[in-house]
Amino acid sequence: MSLSFWLGILQQGFFFGIMVLGIYLTFRVLDYADLTVEGSFTLGAAVVSQAIVNGYNPLIGTLMAILAGAIAGTVTGLFHTKLKITPLLSGILTMTALYSINLRVMGGKANISLLRQDTLITYLQSWGLSKDAASLALGLFTITLLIFLLNYFLKTEIGLALRATGDNEQMIKSLGVNTDTAKIFGLAISNALVALAGAEVAQFNNFADVNMGIGMIVVGLASVIIGEVLYGLENFPGILISVVLGSVVYRLVIGVVLLFGLPATDLRLVSSLLVVLALASPRIKSRLKLTA
Amino acid sequence: MLIIKNLNKTFFPGEVNEKKALCNINYHFFKGDFVTIIGGNGAGKSTLLNCIAGVYIPDTGSVLLDDEDITNIPEYKRAGKIARVFQDPLKGTAASMTLEENLVMALKRGQKRSLRKAIKEKEVKLFRERLAVLGLGLENRLKDKVGLLSGGQRQALTLLMATLQKPDLLLLDEHTAALDPQTANKVMQLTDWLVQEFKLTTLMVTHNLEQAIKYGNKIIMMDRGSIILDLNGKEKKEITVTKLMERFARCSGNSITNDRMLLSKWANVS
Ligand SMILES: Nc1ncnc2c1ncn2[C@@H]1O[C@H](COP(=O)(O)OP(=O)(O)OP(=O)(O)O)[C@@H](O)[C@H]1O
Ligand SMILES: [Mg+2]
Numbered sequence: 001m002s003l004s005f006w007l008g009i010l011q012q013g014f015f016f017g018i019m020v021l022g023i024y025l026t027f028r029v030l031d032y033a034d035l036t037v038e039g040s041f042t043l044g045a046a047v048v049s050q051a052i053v054n055g056y057n058p059l060i061g062t063l064m065a066i067l068a069g070a071i072a073g074t075v076t077g078l079f080h081t082k083l084k085i086t087p088l089l090s091g092i093l094t095m096t097a098l099y100s101i102n103l104r105v106m107g108g109k110a111n112i113s114l115l116r117q118d119t120l121i122t123y124l125q126s127w128g129l130s131k132d133a134a135s136l137a138l139g140l141f142t143i144t145l146l147i148f149l150l151n152y153f154l155k156t157e158i159g160l161a162l163r164a165t166g167d168n169e170q171m172i173k174s175l176g177v178n179t180d181t182a183k184i185f186g187l188a189i190s191n192a193l194v195a196l197a198g199a200e201v202a203q204f205n206n207f208a209d210v211n212m213g214i215g216m217i218v219v220g221l222a223s224v225i226i227g228e229v230l231y232g233l234e235n236f237p238g239i240l241i242s243v244v245l246g247s248v249v250y251r252l253v254i255g256v257v258l259l260f261g262l263p264a265t266d267l268r269l270v271s272s273l274l275v276v277l278a279l280a281s282p283r284i285k286s287r288l289k290l291t292a
Numbered sequence: 293m294l295i296i297k298n299l300n301k302t303f304f305p306g307e308v309n310e311k312k313a314l315c316n317i318n319y320h321f322f323k324g325d326f327v328t329i330i331g332g333n334g335a336g337k338s339t340l341l342n343c344i345a346g347v348y349i350p351d352t353g354s355v356l357l358d359d360e361d362i363t364n365i366p367e368y369k370r371a372g373k374i375a376r377v378f379q380d381p382l383k384g385t386a387a388s389m390t391l392e393e394n395l396v397m398a399l400k401r402g403q404k405r406s407l408r409k410a411i412k413e414k415e416v417k418l419f420r421e422r423l424a425v426l427g428l429g430l431e432n433r434l435k436d437k438v439g440l441l442s443g444g445q446r447q448a449l450t451l452l453m454a455t456l457q458k459p460d461l462l463l464l465d466e467h468t469a470a471l472d473p474q475t476a477n478k479v480m481q482l483t484d485w486l487v488q489e490f491k492l493t494t495l496m497v498t499h500n501l502e503q504a505i506k507y508g509n510k511i512i513m514m515d516r517g518s519i520i521l522d523l524n525g526k527e528k529k530e531i532t533v534t535k536l537m538e539r540f541a542r543c544s545g546n547s548i549t550n551d552r553m554l555l556s557k558w559a560n561v562s
């Protein structure tokens with residue numbers, strides 16, 4: 001396998017790893033299966049692309065994307081906590097609404113091209129990096145920063161309250177935490193990260209597409225589970241690093257499958273099978289007595 | 293200090309499975325009271341505690357704590373004043389988090405939480421000291437996940453967490469019922485010690501009549517949503533399990549078979 005193959009795996013692994021951190025936050029920390037992700041990923045891409053096309057600095061555009069994602073997560077959180085809609089349905093409702101909103105953000109077009117526009121990656125290139133090196137640097141920098149921030153946050157007083165909300169809601173309520181607020185906050189952060197991932201992927205691919213978020217929840221879950229199964233770490237920041245590595249391994253599997261000549265249209269099937277396999281594997285592991 | 297006025301709570305009102313859980317409860321708890329609450333299954337004991345803690349909002353009536361009407365205040369806002377220990381040892385702690393993380397969350401009970409690092413050296417020292425009192429060796433396991441502890445250890449930890457930040461009111465709902473007799477005894481002794489040490493006003497629901505008699509300064513008996521017996525002072529000191537069962541039979545006016553079931557159940561437990 002060529003160097004460019006491995007480079008591609010790492011670049012994608014890191015960019016999508018940003019989203020995986022967000023999904024880890026809801027899926028594992030908050031114990032909330034959030035489908036908003038599919039819409040907020042596209043939202044991030046749409047917002048940054050529209051901002052860039054309209055002449056905004058790509059950094060400002062990226063920050064706008066993060067904010068938009070946080071709002072999407074907040075809406076899902078409000079659906080769930082204030083209107084008592086189930087987690088799954090709350091996410092589906094926001095995701096569905098976001099499809100229309102994303103199209104509006106994109107000015108009614110199904111895709112926006114960023115070719116010959118300034119992006120975070122072209123900024124880095126202007127410092128003398130190649131496109132590949134700049135992309136890798138952006139992904140790695142974002143991931144490192146996020147792992148650092150999340151590791152700190154999850155050990156703060158509010159971070160502990162958030163984790164306890166996912167672990168034992170009754171207990172943390174009796175200790176005086178408004179768990180509704182905690183859930184909304186967690187969903188906002190998670191979707192902010194997912195939108196950031198969408199924004200960086202759009203700048204990496206040089207386009208935003210209204211359908212680019214489809215299937216992201218499975219990609220994210222697959223990465224989280226692969227990371228957990230392969231590395232078996234439970235503490236912070238170990239687990240955060242694991243799930244990002246899970247994202248890289250996921251890209252590697254996909255890359256190899258493509259290399260074997262499978263058409264790209266079969267990737268979703270492969271992704272789903274991978275999740276099923278990964279979900280089954282802790283059981284396989286314990287059956288083989290590989291774990292305690 | 294805790295005043296319950298005309299408290300009523302009905303579940304599923306107007307439906308076929310309507311359940312009147314509390315019927316016009318009135319009671320005045322004084323500062324430093326350690327009240328044990330007994331009664332058959334479905335008598336309304338847990339519902340009463342849940343109304344005091346804010347898990348349920350009563351249909352009518354009011355709950356006053358230190359002269360403040362807290363009847364309609366959400367549960368999480370009462371947490372600064374009220375600490376609780378549940379029957380299920382798994383419910384009082386977060387299994388995926390470490391002992392010190394659980395303890396520090398309890399230390400912040402009812403306080404505003406910030407973006408500061410939660411665990412600091414000073415607090416770790418306090419946790420070590422407090423855990424050492426339990427005599428379970430937990431002071432050396434601060435970084436272990438709580439999920440690794442036994443039920444009894446977890447319940448002892450929960451109790452410690454409830455008192456780490458002195459509550460105005462401690463609510464215990466059959467908190468030793470899920471433990472084996474020996475562990476139950478230990479946790480009960482720890483409870484008594486903590487209540488004395490910190491002079492805690494305490495309400496303890498129990499199915500164990502000996503426990504109810506041995507501990508506390510008052511006994512309340514509940515039946516079908518009402519308080520049917522209230523013993524304190526000399527009466528409380530002189531009561532025995534047999535006499536208590538007789539009084540229950542008289543007060544409740546249950547059919548004889550019903551009583552037998554209850555009595556035999558209690559006899560088994562105690
Ligand atoms: N959340 C609820 N929804 C519907 N009915 C309830 C609920 N909680 C309690 N009840 C009903 O209210 C009545 C009183 O229940 P409660 O749990 O207070 O009894 P208890 O005295 O604690 O009994 P036990 O000794 O079995 O714990 C019961 O008939 C019960 O079925
Ligand atoms: Mg009960």
